[in-house]
Amino acid sequence: MSAVDFPAWSREVAGRMEGVLAGLVPSARITPSRLHDAMRYAVLDGGKRVRPMLVFAAGLVTGARADRLEIAAAAVELVHAYSLVHDDLPCMDDDVLRRGKPTCHVEFDEATALLAGDAMQSLAFQVLSENRLADDPDVQLRMIQLFALACGSRGMAGGQAIDLDAVGKPLTLPELENMHIHKTGALIRASVLLGALCGSPLDAERHAHLDRYAKLVGLAFQVVDDVLDEEGDAATLGKTAGKDREAGKPTYTSLLGVPGAKQFASDLLAQAHEALSAFDANAVRLRELADFIVKRDR
Amino acid sequence: MSAVDFPAWSREVAGRMEGVLAGLVPSARITPSRLHDAMRYAVLDGGKRVRPMLVFAAGLVTGARADRLEIAAAAVELVHAYSLVHDDLPCMDDDVLRRGKPTCHVEFDEATALLAGDAMQSLAFQVLSENRLADDPDVQLRMIQLFALACGSRGMAGGQAIDLDAVGKPLTLPELENMHIHKTGALIRASVLLGALCGSPLDAERHAHLDRYAKLVGLAFQVVDDVLDEEGDAATLGKTAGKDREAGKPTYTSLLGVPGAKQFASDLLAQAHEALSAFDANAVRLRELADFIVKRDR
Numbered sequence: 001m002s003a004v005d006f007p008a009w010s011r012e013v014a015g016r017m018e019g020v021l022a023g024l025v026p027s028a029r030i031t032p033s034r035l036h037d038a039m040r041y042a043v044l045d046g047g048k049r050v051r052p053m054l055v056f057a058a059g060l061v062t063g064a065r066a067d068r069l070e071i072a073a074a075a076v077e078l079v080h081a082y083s084l085v086h087d088d089l090p091c092m093d094d095d096v097l098r099r100g101k102p103t104c105h106v107e108f109d110e111a112t113a114l115l116a117g118d119a120m121q122s123l124a125f126q127v128l129s130e131n132r133l134a135d136d137p138d139v140q141l142r143m144i145q146l147f148a149l150a151c152g153s154r155g156m157a158g159g160q161a162i163d164l165d166a167v168g169k170p171l172t173l174p175e176l177e178n179m180h181i182h183k184t185g186a187l188i189r190a191s192v193l194l195g196a197l198c199g200s201p202l203d204a205e206r207h208a209h210l211d212r213y214a215k216l217v218g219l220a221f222q223v224v225d226d227v228l229d230e231e232g233d234a235a236t237l238g239k240t241a242g243k244d245r246e247a248g249k250p251t252y253t254s255l256l257g258v259p260g261a262k263q264f265a266s267d268l269l270a271q272a273h274e275a276l277s278a279f280d281a282n283a284v285r286l287r288e289l290a291d292f293i294v295k296r297d298r
Numbered sequence: 299m300s301a302v303d304f305p306a307w308s309r310e311v312a313g314r315m316e317g318v319l320a321g322l323v324p325s326a327r328i329t330p331s332r333l334h335d336a337m338r339y340a341v342l343d344g345g346k347r348v349r350p351m352l353v354f355a356a357g358l359v360t361g362a363r364a365d366r367l368e369i370a371a372a373a374v375e376l377v378h379a380y381s382l383v384h385d386d387l388p389c390m391d392d393d394v395l396r397r398g399k400p401t402c403h404v405e406f407d408e409a410t411a412l413l414a415g416d417a418m419q420s421l422a423f424q425v426l427s428e429n430r431l432a433d434d435p436d437v438q439l440r441m442i443q444l445f446a447l448a449c450g451s452r453g454m455a456g457g458q459a460i461d462l463d464a465v466g467k468p469l470t471l472p473e474l475e476n477m478h479i480h481k482t483g484a485l486i487r488a489s490v491l492l493g494a495l496c497g498s499p500l501d502a503e504r505h506a507h508l509d510r511y512a513k514l515v516g517l518a519f520q521v522v523d524d525v526l527d528e529e530g531d532a533a534t535l536g537k538t539a540g541k542d543r544e545a546g547k548p549t550y551t552s553l554l555g556v557p558g559a560k561q562f563a564s565d566l567l568a569q570a571h572e573a574l575s576a577f578d579a580n581a582v583r584l585r586e587l588a589d590f591i592v593k594r595d596r
Contacts, residue, residue, distance in 0.1 A: 026452065115384075121416065122446050123446070123451065138435045148428075149424055153421065160413055161333035
């Protein structure tokens with residue numbers, strides 16, 4: 001998948017993921033239908049598939065097999081999609097529009113959306129354990145552990161709790177960064193590390209460089225999200241715009257202003273490229289992805 | 299732990315689990331405090347710990363190490379507790395009392411309860427992957443897979459979806475059974491199988507007997523729950539009584555009457571003992587537990 005340019009490659013990954021996820025999430029013909037229907041609604045046909053792209057791009061660095069990468073990527077995307085379903089619920093962000101469609105609880109109902117999210121998390125761990133992802137099963141157990149940590153109270157779910165707690169409060173830049181390291185950064189970091197772990201082992205130094213890249217890209221992703229939320233409109237974003245500001249949530253644009261946030265994103269991008277300097281041409285997709293994440297318009 | 303009588307053994311398991319869970323769920327001193335506080339509130343100091351007892355009792359049959367069993371039992375109890383937290387939410391059963399205390403969303407808030415449940419599921423998979431549970435790591439991967447299946451859309455979460463769908467509808471006995479096989483049966487079955495898998499491998503026949511025992515006990519558990527819900531009061535149950543009937547939910551007592559449901563529970567108990575007939579004295583706790591599950595008064 002490396003002879004093509006980045007847009008073609010990213011379409012290829014997105015297309016492959018659609019097929020993989022459609023195969024992994026049970027059909028709505030299987031009981032309980034409405035639950036399976038809601039799970040499919042939440043994860044299929046939507047999103048930029050940035051995390052799966054990160055899994056595949058990191059796997060390229062360690063020569064990982066595509067059939068393993070697609071499973072790791074599916075697990076990450078299932079958890080990402082479940083977190084959006086729960087995040088959109090009335091008791092959380094109470095959002096009605098996501099990826100240009102009604103949110104899951106609007107299309108179905110709150111109870112079904114809650115259970116669909118719960119079941120998508122279980123399914124992520126099921127696919128990570130029922131397929132062979134690494135030659136050494138102990139490495140695979142470490143991958144599951146790493147992923148579980150990224151999902152839990154000291155990862156993504158913890159980041160959402162910090163976010164809840166921050167509404168209407170002035171945060172310092174380090175506090176805001178701490179929130180995002182957890183809320184979006186943890187799963188983005190897990191995407192990169194899982195992708196790499198599907199292939200040949202990296203030495204400690206290269207692993208640390210890759211980890212640094214992942215953290216920088218995760219943070220940059222959120223900074224750009226804040227800029228887009230401030231500048232975008234619902235039609236381009238596929239979700240309600242200006243929502244965070246209205247909700248009194250601290251953002252990079254509220255702390256740094258739009259130009260300051262844009263500058264911060266480009267500094268992070270430069271550092272992400274620097275972190276990859278020890279890698280050869282196999283890291284090309286990781287480099288392109290960092291550019292894509294910072295320069296995207298939705 | 300087998301020289302003592304059943305009440306002493308069950309207190310020993312419950313006491314041990316309290317310590318294990320208190321050590322596994324992060325302290326409220328660790329950020330995000332409110333989330334960790336809610337997780338501890340939901341899983342500590344409560345419940346009969348029936349599932350951990352099943353893990354330990356099954357482990358006795360295969361000579362499993364207690365330090366492995368306590369981790370498997372903690373994972374099951376974390377998922378059980380998370381399912382209660384989500385089940386009690388206003389969009390589900392909207393319950394205010396659980397184990398004699400305000401439910402998690404009443405004590406904290408809905409968003410925190412939602413995230414606490416989410417993070418407890420992640421933590422269950424974390425503990426199952428970060429500790430050595432079987433000599434063969436491939437067996438451990440199979441344990442995680444089995445557990446994920448029991449939690450997901452074709453297990454516990456699926457059972458809750460079937461339950462939602464059944465409110466106010468007349469169900470046949472097989473339909474009611476199908477709901478409970480998923481809703482409560484899946485996790486009870488997983489408890490028994492995980493406990494056994496922590497020890498020496500069972501041959502296929504004995505594994506099938508144990509699986510049959512687990513399914514029978516899971517169903518009996520629910521039948522007795524329905525009887526207690528019909529006959530009990532909030533003080534004894536530690537939760538709102540008669541709730542299922544009021545909610546128009548189909549139950550064993552509504553289909554069979556109280557005497558019919560009690561008879562059904564004793565038939566299941568007899569079959570559970572029959573399923574254990576191929577096992578020796580090491581299955582004593584499994585036998586006692588079946589009796590306990592059917593004869594309990596709360």
